[in-house]
Amino acid sequence: xxxxxxxxxxxxxxxxxxxxxxxxxxxxxxxxxxxxxxxxxxxxxxxxxxxxxxxxxxxxxxxxxxxxxxxxxxxxxxxxxxxxxxxxxxxxxxxxxxxxxxxxxxxxxxxxxxxxxxxxxxxxxxxxxxxxxxxxxxxxxxxxxxxxxxxxxxxxxxxxxxxxxxxxxxxxxxxxxxxxxxxxxxxxxxxxxxxxxxxxxxxxxxxxxxxxxxxxxxxxxxxxxxxxxxxxxxxxxxxxxxxxxxxxxxxxxxxxxxxxxxxxxxxxxxxxxxxxxxxxxxxxxxxxxxxxxxxxxxxxxxxxxxxxxxxxxxxxxxxxxxxxxxxxxxxxxxxxxxxxxxxxxxxxxxxxxxxxxxxxxxxxxxxxxxxxxxxxxxxxxxxxxxxxxxxxxxxxxxxxxxxxxxxxxxxxxxxxxxxxxxxxxxxxxxxxxxxxxxxxxxxxxxxxxxxxxxxxxxxxxxxxxxxxxxxxxxxxxxxxxxxxxxxxxxxxxxxxxxxxxxxxxxxxxxxxx
Amino acid sequence: xxxxxxxxxxxxxxxxxxxxxxxxxxxxxxxxxxxxxxxxxxxxxxxxxxxxxxxxxxxxxxxxxxxxxxxxxxxxxxxxxxxxxxxxxxxxxxxxxxxxxxxxxxxxxxxxxxxxxxxxxxxxxxxxxxxx
Ligand SMILES: Cc1cc2nc3c(=O)[nH]c(=O)nc-3n(C[C@H](O)[C@H](O)[C@H](O)COP(=O)(O)O)c2cc1C
Numbered sequence: 001x002x003x004x005x006x007x008x009x010x011x012x013x014x015x016x017x018x019x020x021x022x023x024x025x026x027x028x029x030x031x032x033x034x035x036x037x038x039x040x041x042x043x044x045x046x047x048x049x050x051x052x053x054x055x056x057x058x059x060x061x062x063x064x065x066x067x068x069x070x071x072x073x074x075x076x077x078x079x080x081x082x083x084x085x086x087x088x089x090x091x092x093x094x095x096x097x098x099x100x101x102x103x104x105x106x107x108x109x110x111x112x113x114x115x116x117x118x119x120x121x122x123x124x125x126x127x128x129x130x131x132x133x134x135x136x137x138x139x140x141x142x143x144x145x146x147x148x149x150x151x152x153x154x155x156x157x158x159x160x161x162x163x164x165x166x167x168x169x170x171x172x173x174x175x176x177x178x179x180x181x182x183x184x185x186x187x188x189x190x191x192x193x194x195x196x197x198x199x200x201x202x203x204x205x206x207x208x209x210x211x212x213x214x215x216x217x218x219x220x221x222x223x224x225x226x227x228x229x230x231x232x233x234x235x236x237x238x239x240x241x242x243x244x245x246x247x248x249x250x251x252x253x254x255x256x257x258x259x260x261x262x263x264x265x266x267x268x269x270x271x272x273x274x275x276x277x278x279x280x281x282x283x284x285x286x287x288x289x290x291x292x293x294x295x296x297x298x299x300x301x302x303x304x305x306x307x308x309x310x311x312x313x314x315x316x317x318x319x320x321x322x323x324x325x326x327x328x329x330x331x332x333x334x335x336x337x338x339x340x341x342x343x344x345x346x347x348x349x350x351x352x353x354x355x356x357x358x359x360x361x362x363x364x365x366x367x368x369x370x371x372x373x374x375x376x377x378x379x380x381x382x383x384x385x386x387x388x389x390x391x392x393x394x395x396x397x398x399x400x401x402x403x404x405x406x407x408x409x410x411x412x413x414x415x416x417x418x419x420x421x422x423x424x425x426x427x428x429x430x431x432x433x434x435x436x437x438x439x440x441x442x443x444x445x446x447x448x449x450x451x452x453x454x455x456x457x458x459x460x461x462x463x464x465x466x467x468x469x470x471x472x473x474x475x476x477x478x479x480x481x482x483x484x485x486x487x488x489x490x491x492x493x494x495x496x497x498x499x500x501x502x503x504x505x506x507x508x509x510x511x512x513x
Numbered sequence: 514x515x516x517x518x519x520x521x522x523x524x525x526x527x528x529x530x531x532x533x534x535x536x537x538x539x540x541x542x543x544x545x546x547x548x549x550x551x552x553x554x555x556x557x558x559x560x561x562x563x564x565x566x567x568x569x570x571x572x573x574x575x576x577x578x579x580x581x582x583x584x585x586x587x588x589x590x591x592x593x594x595x596x597x598x599x600x601x602x603x604x605x606x607x608x609x610x611x612x613x614x615x616x617x618x619x620x621x622x623x624x625x626x627x628x629x630x631x632x633x634x635x636x637x638x639x640x641x642x643x644x645x
Pocket of ligand 1: 170171172173176177198199200201217219252254255256319348351352353354355394395396397398415416417418419432442
């Protein structure tokens with residue numbers, strides 16, 4: 001084997017000698033045969049200089065220092081590796097976060113093409129996956145109860161807000177998304193009749209252009225409603241809440257991709273427009289602190305929720321990724337104690353996406369959605385306050401199958417961010433933080449945004465919602481229930497070694513293998 | 514600072530190139546003599562003229578400075594070789610040679626100034642990323 005493989009060491013030695021030698025050779029040819037040979041003389045001279053630089057001047061790259069220009073080939077090939085793997089070598093079910101099969105379903109739903117699978121599913125059918133139980137006696141379609149959910153009804157407020165579809169566009173700030181993508185989503189939301197969360201990008205200028213219902217998100221930096229120190233500016237909040245389109249306020253405590261870290265918009269993506277809407281200086285990464293300045297412990301947190309409810313007069317929800325269940329228990333206990341509840345609580349799974357986050361946070365911090373949602377639901381039930389607020393969920397809930405799991409675990413509506421990015425045509429190039437998104441979604445470069453035609457893509461968003469809703473109704477009917485409220489964990493087939501197994505109310509439902 | 518220097522050098526290079534390529538395309542006597550001495554008259558004269566034109570354009574467009582500079586570096590490298598081996602430095606040829614060296618130096622400086630745009634070499638000069 002060894003004798004057959006290319007000896008990089010010898011090859012590079014050869015090349016290192018050959019480059020200047022060729023330069024000399026061509027020089028002689030240019031001198032004595034034809035002056036044209038000097039074209040090659042200068043070319044090889046240039047390469048020799050680059051090679052010299054690699055070998056003797058630069059110190060950053062060991063491979064180039066040892067092997068010179070030959071090793072460049074490795075870096076070249078490495079740089080196209082991800083694309084090559086994606087195009088040629090990755091199997092249909094092995095890409096992350098969403099494999100080709102999962103993505104294809106969204107693309108087809110968004111284009112309103114039949115997304116049925118044929119012959120067999122590519123999922124696992126041993127005992128490790130949670131499945132949905134169907135009933136021998138499926139519900140007739142006309143017996144299904146039309147979906148409706150009213151936020152704020154528990155408090156009996158005047159501005160209670162009802163949705164009629166169980167899917168909402170999850171927070172993606174203008175900043176992480178380009179303006180074109182924001183407008184595609186907003187127009188699509190309007191067409192589909194669903195609300196859209198603004199994300200923590202400050203004043204929702206581009207969202208408002210399309211006139212869809214909005215949930216204004218107040219991140220830990222409170223862009224759009226902050227004073228100079230980063231505390232809540234009540235006047236600004238009142239102004240925003242007074243806008244017709246803004247139906248709810250969401251206080252974000254943490255998100256699954258970077259719980260405990262706050263937010264970060266890389267300076268590459270900061271434009272004067274964004275800086276203006278957020279009220280921050282140019283040229284520096286825009287950092288959101290890890291927590292709201294007002295919220296130091298459970299009691300200040302709960303009173304802050306009340307304050308936002310009072311100032312805005314709208315339903316107010318909270319978004320968090322669960323770190324410890326004890327903390328959630330304590331927080332709920334404090335809510336009971338002060339008799340103050342947010343109008344909804346959205347649980348973000350650790351698998352959530354983002355425009356930019358440190359890798360360790362993305363990979364390792366936070367409880368994944370399925371166990372987190374189930375436990376939070378249980379905590380609320382046990383505290384006897386499940387009917388005081390709505391429960392929502394996010395975390396890879398991009399297809400109807402997984403959304404059904406969330407409903408069975410207690411969610412009353414689902415959020416998805418990346419599902420909607422995929423519906424816009426996201427190819428998962430994984431460059432969200434670099435301003436180079438080839439589709440034009442997470443970039444502010446107008447030449448790339450050109451790829452997104454607002455009308456076409458808004459239609460895709462609408463189709464996606466429509467087809468999700470359709471599939472969800474079918475799943476609901478198959479499970480023999482009439483509304484999502486009637487679903488429970490007993491509608492799931494839960495393997496014995498699942499994190500959910502200990503939470504099952506009726507152990508007879510445990511699938512023993 | 515870097516920007517001003519870069520623009521001065523770019524305009525300098527482009528101006529010199531447009532001047533000399535004008536002589537080349539119009540078949541000015543000096544130009545014809547030089548290329549005859551190199552034994553590549555007339556096709557070499559036209560070819561080099563075209564390359565100078567391309568280089569001048571590339572060097573002025575912000576996104577392609579480095580490509581223009583590499584080209585200019587090569588063309589002037591050839592000119593310097595020509596002077597040293599065939600044409601010599603007598604009379605007008607000395608000032609032509611010095612002009613060639615000046616452009617060559619300017620192209621080299623441009624390459625250094627814009628090293629973070631060099632194809633392939635670029636990654637070598639990226640500043641450490643401050644954002645996480
Ligand atoms: C590009 C992008 C930007 C996001 N921006 C925000 C944000 O501003 N605020 C927030 O709370 N979550 C943000 N998120 C997280 C999503 O709202 C959501 O919680 C998470 O991605 C999980 O949903 P998914 O798996 O359906 O994408 C962002 C996600 C993405 C992909």
